[in-house]
Amino acid sequence: MEKNFNIMFYSGNGNHPLGARIIQHAKEYLGPHINFSHIDFDEFPDEESDARIPLGAEIKGKTIVFYQSIFNQSLFEEALELIWAIKKQYGAAYLIAIIPFLIFRRQDHEEKMEEICRLKMAIDRLKHAGVDELITVSPHSPQIGKLCADLKVILREVDPAPLFAATIKTYLPDNPLIYSPDRGSIPRALKLAALIGSQVIFSLKHRGFNNEVNIQTEEKTEISKIIAAHESEQSPKIHYADAEHVHGRSIVIVEDEVSTGTTANKTGRRLRALGAKKIIFLAVHPVLVRDWRRKLLDENPFDKIILGDTIPRNYGKMTGGKIHDISVAELVAQTLYQSLQPFL
């Protein structure tokens, strides 16, 4: 056989530059086992989509990889439609969805009745459309693991820490501290610190203005508890982000996503006030809503901003070098390879 259709790779319109990079790396890992196929996108005059899948008849019984970064609702709709057709109409045997960013990351608690538990909804609907396995990068909500397990979707989380570690060292060779803005992000910061051979500092998110004093008292006990909970011989050391630990040091702020950068800038200015020498701000998912450039770039207190490529920035959002772009493509391709190995 000249062509091997054991595994086919289809892509939606979510983020073509990252898709191209993933395919390039996937070719290195998978060689002739994977075929990169095509979808013809068009729409009718009333804007109903008219996507067509030219090799539809070849899908039956195959393992299909579907790639789409979902950073708005119409990309979700497009993904659901294409996955549904690949699995339910064309009869794919197994479907792996690579969704580097999944917009439904808020309102992840079912017990809040007014809110729609959108993360569960998204995974339930992806499952119904035909997703057997989901590959995603640094999901915002830790709930995603439980929800996928409940709904019987295999989840593979790509952690870009190794990638970021290498880049950080080129900018800050002087043993920088990794900063965690809240308790939930400490494990991620520790992982990155371990890779760099450095330590972690953390803050606790402020809970409003009126009861600030109470919170300060609480925090002392809280802080000791948090430090104790993370102390072990294997783990990097962890400290509260005060002047004693910040003064004269280089610091890396690590976030999973950045929207306008308002919070990032506040944090950066606080660290400057505590005497930080150099600060790098790093976010995996550049959500970058309206106004971000003015806020994050023009008002920023950072020496460098490092952003992942899970959400595309178009030409109008390019920044002439103020931002160091870093690609998750190779890590995604590696994870895909791990997932596909049993089928090869």
Added chain:
Amino acid sequence: MEKNFNIMFYSGNGNHPLGARIIQHAKEYLGPHINFSHIDFDEFPDEESDARIPLGAEIKGKTIVFYQSIFNQSLFEEALELIWAIKKQYGAAYLIAIIPFLIFRRQDHEEKMEEICRLKMAIDRLKHAGVDELITVSPHSPQIGKLCADLKVILREVDPAPLFAATIKTYLPDNPLIYSPDRGSIPRALKLAALIGSQVIFSLKHRGFNNEVNIQTEEKTEISKIIAAHESEQSPKIHYADAEHVHGRSIVIVEDEVSTGTTANKTGRRLRALGAKKIIFLAVHPVLVRDWRRKLLDENPFDKIILGDTIPRNYGKMTGGKIHDISVAELVAQTLYQSLQPFL
């Protein structure tokens, strides 16, 4: 109990004017048995929707009516999300979806492998979200009946013929003919003709330019067959639309939908050439894509254009009396009443 939450009515953003009319009529039929509830629509800065359902906790175990006219993809997405939450998160016992217009009406044949069978996809996804019963107006595709049956969704089709019959008589009291543009629309035309006490004329859709002569020969046998198939004592008489039957008569062209009006105008001009005296063009669903006003209104050969209200025309699309708007609201409310009777 002051309030009776046996049945609750929720609405998406598809077509508020028609929704308000349906509610008004539903109140007449259902009185205290139905409660009209509320959804708070908002969105996050990254455009993810943040719809909230204030009476969510009251939904459990109830029969819910969800109303949404779906004339673009984001309204479909909105409907799926709200239906999912009402049924799967808040625990509605039974969900009736009123979808006066459903955009997924093309590509309704599964065997065409390049095309995505979008109508099946739409119904499968509505079913998965939680729809038990679907009320719709004049669906374009006759496939919808089979697809709903296969997917175990109860379907109620609202036929606006009685409503249109009354309006036609006010404009054309001289026993007009009902025109069917193709074979598939003949049953609909016959139904309307029976209500008016008139007859039907029909054409067959042209199949291109090159083999026109062949088609003409085919058509004669075809025409006799079609006429024979519809002849019965109960049914109105049916004729081929030639000069003999058209000359000097008033004619009503009946379509389920109109997009730009190009086809409608062509048909109208052909009927004028055959000697038609007055012509009314009537369409249930005013899809009205870009350019419609220029084409349908400025170039039209009609004495009157009658349009349903399943798709809203905003102020910018109003036409100062050239169009007679007609509402399907009361018929939808009647159908809802028939559906709800077992629960009252």
